Amino acid sequence: xxxxxxxxxxxxxxQAVPDPVTAQVDPMFRxxxxxAKEGTLSAGTIAACPGAAxxxxxxxxxxxxxxxxxxxARAENSPVRLSSRHHLGQTRRDALxxxxxxxxxxxxxxxxxxxxxxxxxFGRSLKLRSVSAAGCNACEMELNATTNANFDMLxxxxxxxxxxxxxxxxxxxxxxxxxMADALEDTWNATxxxxxLILMGACAISGGLFAASxxxxxxFFNDHxxxxxxxxxxxxxxxxxxxxxxYLGRGI
Amino acid sequence: xxxxLLKDRAAIPFDDLPTVSYEAVGDIVAGSLFGGLRLVTLxxxxxxxxxxxxxxxxADDAQGTxxxxxxxxxxxxxxxxLTPALPAFHLFERQLWxxxxxxxxxxxWLKPVRYPHDAHTPRRIEEGYPYFSMEGEETxxxxxxxxxxxxxxxxxxxxxxxxxxxxHLEIQLGYQHxxxxxxxxxxxxxxxxxxxxxxxxxxxxxxxxxxxxxVEALGDTVIPDRAGLxxxxxxxxxxxxxxxxxxxxxxxxxxxLPGTQMFAVMRTDIINTSLALCGCRFGRGxxxxxxxxxxxxxxxxxxxxxxxxxxxxxxxxxxxxxxxxQSVLARFEKTxxxxxxxxxxxxxxxPAGRASGLACxxxxxxxxxxxxxxxxxxxxxxxxxxxxxxxxxxxxxAFIRHQEIQDSLRYVLELLGHLAVAKDGIAAPVAPPRxxxxxxxxxxxxxGETLHAxxxxxxxxxxxxxxxxxxxxxxxxxxxxxxxxxxxxxxxCNKSFNLSYCGFDL
Ligand code: SF4
Ligand code: SF4
Numbered sequence: 001x002x003x004x005x006x007x008x009x010x011x012x013x014x015q016a017v018p019d020p021v022t023a024q025v026d027p028m029f030r031x032x033x034x035x036a037k038e039g040t041l042s043a044g045t046i047a048a049c050p051g052a053a054x055x056x057x058x059x060x061x062x063x064x065x066x067x068x069x070x071x072x073a074r075a076e077n078s079p080v081r082l083s084s085r086h087h088l089g090q091t092r093r094d095a096l097x098x099x100x101x102x103x104x105x106x107x108x109x110x111x112x113x114x115x116x117x118x119x120x121x122f123g124r125s126l127k128l129r130s131v132s133a134a135g136c137n138a139c140e141m142e143l144n145a146t147t148n149a150n151f152d153m154l155x156x157x158x159x160x161x162x163x164x165x166x167x168x169x170x171x172x173x174x175x176x177x178x179x180m181a182d183a184l185e186d187t188w189n190a191t192x193x194x195x196x197l198i199l200m201g202a203c204a205i206s207g208g209l210f211a212a213s214x215x216x217x218x219x220f221f222n223d224h225x226x227x228x229x230x231x232x233x234x235x236x237x238x239x240x241x242x243x244x245x246x247y248l249g250r251g252i
Numbered sequence: 253x254x255x256x257l258l259k260d261r262a263a264i265p266f267d268d269l270p271t272v273s274y275e276a277v278g279d280i281v282a283g284s285l286f287g288g289l290r291l292v293t294l295x296x297x298x299x300x301x302x303x304x305x306x307x308x309x310x311a312d313d314a315q316g317t318x319x320x321x322x323x324x325x326x327x328x329x330x331x332x333x334l335t336p337a338l339p340a341f342h343l344f345e346r347q348l349w350x351x352x353x354x355x356x357x358x359x360x361w362l363k364p365v366r367y368p369h370d371a372h373t374p375r376r377i378e379e380g381y382p383y384f385s386m387e388g389e390e391t392x393x394x395x396x397x398x399x400x401x402x403x404x405x406x407x408x409x410x411x412x413x414x415x416x417x418x419x420h421l422e423i424q425l426g427y428q429h430x431x432x433x434x435x436x437x438x439x440x441x442x443x444x445x446x447x448x449x450x451x452x453x454x455x456x457x458x459x460x461x462x463x464x465x466x467v468e469a470l471g472d473t474v475i476p477d478r479a480g481l482x483x484x485x486x487x488x489x490x491x492x493x494x495x496x497x498x499x500x501x502x503x504x505x506x507x508x509l510p511g512t513q514m515f516a517v518m519r520t521d522i523i524n525t526s527l528a529l530c531g532c533r534f535g536r537g538x539x540x541x542x543x544x545x546x547x548x549x550x551x552x553x554x555x556x557x558x559x560x561x562x563x564x565x566x567x568x569x570x571x572x573x574x575x576x577x578q579s580v581l582a583r584f585e586k587t588x589x590x591x592x593x594x595x596x597x598x599x600x601x602x603p604a605g606r607a608s609g610l611a612c613x614x615x616x617x618x619x620x621x622x623x624x625x626x627x628x629x630x631x632x633x634x635x636x637x638x639x640x641x642x643x644x645x646x647x648x649x650a651f652i653r654h655q656e657i658q659d660s661l662r663y664v665l666e667l668l669g670h671l672a673v674a675k676d677g678i679a680a681p682v683a684p685p686r687x688x689x690x691x692x693x694x695x696x697x698x699x700g701e702t703l704h705a706x707x708x709x710x711x712x713x714x715x716x717x718x719x720x721x722x723x724x725x726x727x728x729x730x731x732x733x734x735x736x737x738x739x740x741x742x743x744x745c746n747k748s749f750n751l752s753y754c755g756f757d758l
Contacts, residue, residue, distance in 0.1 A: 004573040008514055011566050015517045026524065028531040028546075047439065050446035069446045070537050074545065082531075130403040134430045136754055137405050138453025138534050141497075144403045149513050150520045162401035179367055179427045180406060183398050209447055212438065215369045215431035233446075233536065234453065 015149050020241050021252055025086050029236065030068040032085035032107065033061045035100040039079030045072055051208050060099040063088060064205040067233035086236050087251075089243020090229045096205070113249045114196075114227070121194065122168055123248045125157040128198070129167035131187050134216070135174025138234040139201040143173065145237040153241050156250065164188075169196035169227075173234075175203040175210040181217035188224065196247075198228040200240060205229050258318040263469040263691035266297075266707055269307065269322035277308045277323060278334040278341070289319060291599065292694070294344040295718045296352050297707050302327040304352050309692055309705070313617040318692065327352045327372075333359040340599035343724060349373065366426035366757045381424045386412040391419075394739060398427045405753035409742075416738050421731045428757035436717035441706065442467050442541045442682050448704070449536045452721055452755030456532075457483075457490040458697025459719075459755075460539035462704040465620060465693035467541035470708060471683035478674040479543030480621030481667045485556075486529065486538045488660040488667070491698035493522040494750070495603075495653035495660075496567060501747045502650050503574065506583040511574050518563050518570075525559050528552060543679030548671070557668050564661040571654040584647035588733035588745035591644050598732070599725040602700015603656060604749055607641065607648035614696035626670055630659050646741075649748035685712040697722060699752065721755030 017023050025031070039059070046054045053065035054072055059079050061072075073080045085104045090096050095110040113119065132140050146153040147160060161167050164187045176184060188197075202208035205226075207216055230243045245251040256270055281291050289310040296304040306323040325331060333356035335342040345356035346365045353372035356362065363382055364373050385393070391414050398406035406427040412420045432451055436444050448463035449456035461483055468475060475483075496519035503511030523533040530538035530546045538544050548556070574580055590600065595608035605612045615623045616630070641651040685708045695702045700722030709715040730749045734742055 002573075004569055004576075005510060008566065008570040008573060009510060011569070012514045012517060015520075026527045026531075028528055030531045030537065048443040050443075067446050070531065070545065071446075131399060132403070132405045132428075134428045134754070134757075136450035136453030136456075137752065138450075138456065138536075140403050140405060141454060141534070145520070148516050148520065150517060160403055174428075175430060177428065177430050178369055179429055180398070183406060183427070187399055209450055210430045210432075210435065213431035213435055215429055234534070236533075 016152050017150055017238075020151060020153075020238055021245060023238055025084055025236055025238060027084050029084040029086060030070050030082040032083045032088060032104045033063075033066070033073070033098050034081045034083050034104070035059050035061065035098060035102065036079040036081075037100045039077055041072055041075060041078065041080070045075045045078075051202055051206070052211065058100040060097055062097045062206070063231040064093060064096040064229060065202055065208060065211070066231065067202050067208060069233070086239045087242050087246075088231045088235070088239050089246055090231070091227065091247065093226075093229065096229060096231060111246055114247045118194070118196070119249045122196070123250065126244065126248065127159055127161045127166055127168045128171045129161060129164045129169070129187060129191060131170055131172050131184050133172060133174040133180040133184055133204070134177035134210070135201060135203045139173035139203070142234040142237050143171065143200060143240065146240050151237040151241060156241075156245060158241070158244060164190040165192065167191050167195070169198055171198040171200055172204045173200045175207040175216050176218050176220060177215055178217040181220060184220050188220070196227040197224055198230065198244070199226045200230045200235055202231060202233050205231065208233070256320050258320060258692070262318055262693065263472070263686070263689050264320070266688050266690045269305070269320065269690065271324050272321050274306070274323045274325070274331045274334070277306075277321065278338055280308075280310060280321065281338055281340070291340050292318070292701070293703055293705065293718065293720045294341065294348075295705070296348055296354070297716045298352070304354065306348070307690065307705070309703070311618065313611065316618055318618070320690075320692070325354060327354065330355045330357050332357055335359050339597050340725070343728070364426065366429045368429055369431065383410055383422055383424070384412060384420060386419060388414065390415050407753050411739050411742070413739055416740070418734045418737055418739050418742070421734045421742070423727055423731050425727070425753060425756050428754040430754075430757070432758045433717045433719060436706075437714045441470070441685055441714050445540055446536070451719055451758070452723070452752040453534055454494060454752065455490065455697040455699055455702065455721075455755065457486045457535035457538060458695050458699070458702045459704070461487060462693045462695040462702045464539050464541045465695065466691050466704045466706055467682060467685065469691040469693055470685035470689055470706065472686070473542055473680055473682050475543045475621060475680050476674070476676040476678065477622075477625060478547075478671065478676055479678050479680070480625065481670055481674055482544045482547070482678065483539060484622035485664050485667050486526065486535045486544075487695070487697070488664045489522055489526050489529070490535050492563070492657045492660045493519050493526065494698045495657045496522060498747060498750050499571070499574070499650065499653055501750075502646070502744065505744045505747055506580060508574065508577070508580055511570065514570050515567070518567055521559055521563055525556055528556065540679060542682040543677070545679075547678045553668050553671060557665060560661050560664050564658060567654070567657050575651060575654065581647065583744065584650055585643075585645060587646040587741050588737055588748060589643065589645040590729050590733050592642070594732060595644065595729065598728050600729045601725060602697070602722045603652045604649055604726050604729055605700065607652045608644035609642035612701065614694050614701055618694055622667060626667065628663055631655060646744055646748040685714070687712045699723065699750070700726065719758060721752055723751040723756045727751050727756060
């Protein structure tokens, strides 16, 4: 038994991603949308966008609403190509809109760093409290994955904690249902200041797929402004780690 | 005729639905509960004025057929509850009460299911849930959630305990309710793949396959063999990935850390294979009505095969060590047992049902597409000492994951092999849904039977969309599993089921 376990451990080898900041993801990954200046999308394609993220003239994609489903990119003669660039985090809501001709570098440069005070306080130790609020649980699985042996966000002093009392930030996944609105507010209020608000996934940022549902209650966001937006559906663990590191001034 | 048999593609004109009394629905199930018709779902379709048509779907697992029947009733009507005799009805009746105000007279615990915003019952969880309570000197209650300690979906658990022993666990859900079924009705049904993937993101391929199958049934579309193969590869990778993750989590809950880390890393390799297949670690984007969105070439095929072989061997080796370890067995065995009769009575599905000795697996009983053309086979569920692992405890639910990882990965290799001859394209054009139909689509997701159903209106628009996730019945299985167990074994029992909150709350 012990021998088998040792053999399994031997085969397991060394699995941590050596440098999560510079690591690339599989070229199949649907990431940053590159939109050509020429070309348009049909009304049918725009209507079929699950997150209502597309506009035309000029073509633009709001990554706060986009589920990166790839539908618009598959349309005939589409000006949209989804690259595998995965550093998608932003710090302002309007910075998430990608228009025709926006390069990844321009997009990435829009993301701001936290203040000196934030970086002094949280730069080496940031504890997150997750609130899962009516999404589909894939965002939660990717948030969990940031702490596994592969991505190991703990190497930067970033960890997920069990109580809001121990947390420096609340990270929200899901579009926030009527039935979760109070619990989100309670969790936020139980977290001591100074604290960050992080939104992970299209659903949390805009309601996403579910934005039209009367079963949502997003009034929390009228009173609280997020510090970090992490687009995706679900965002890749490396997208999450890098969005946070960037804000803390430790990214690229 | 009190019921209509459905074969092959499960779509019929809605007007052909037989009409029987509500009691007759119970008779269909009661008359043949053991070895005959099993209730798959029961839901209401609102009609003109206050009329509600109830639709009951049954499965004959031995014959591989489905049967359907209908009941005419109205909002606010009172029907005699079938739950006291047939516990599998208990959630369906609560759901009808919540949605349409139809009262099941004599229901033993008529309580809200998921607090929809337009319910006939309390609409907000804050309005109160009528928990059971228990009195006695040593008794106490432990309340957990909705926000849990880990990164996990919200739900409320209330343990009624006698000392350390759980007398009853009451699971109250609804926090994840976001009105999914109604959203399916906005716009063309064929454009709802992403929404289907988001019914429960850990079973994205299963739900997207069920949705696509429904669109294909409504339009009478047959998908290419190659598309079926790629779908099945996606489904089996999803199953293997989750099972590896759950074995990791189970090891974590008993402090068996080598298992925690190594199974988790194998899961990463499998879900990264899904990423290489379709651009998402959870298989999102793979399935589209009519087929799939992505093909694979020989290079990618070889790459996937190499990973699958490596993980199959490594997972087998690690599982052999884990399931041979006394410190593991001491925690897994006889913990959280659901016996076969109970499992059948409450309608457990998926690996949890199989671990309790039920022969429920849609891949075998109602196969479609690749599963019908390229037979899927299983190895008998025996562990190292030759015992059959259907003990219904955490051990059985963990061991079956190990077996299914092996079965799935072996099947993926077979499917990859078939790709060489299946060169008929990856998607067929999809015909629009026929008007006035009712259709059903069943898929065996990793968690079990996943049902999508739709009723179309006069223009082929979606009039009613209905989903039954495998979690729907299995949550009650978890509640029964923890009875008479130590409260500290709850996480272990919970992980062994790993149920979906959002798939239940819809
Ligand atoms: S990739 Fe984004 S913008 Fe394009 S259709 Fe999908 S959700 Fe809409
Ligand atoms: S953003 Fe996508 S993955 Fe995240 S909760 Fe919403 S649907 Fe699920």
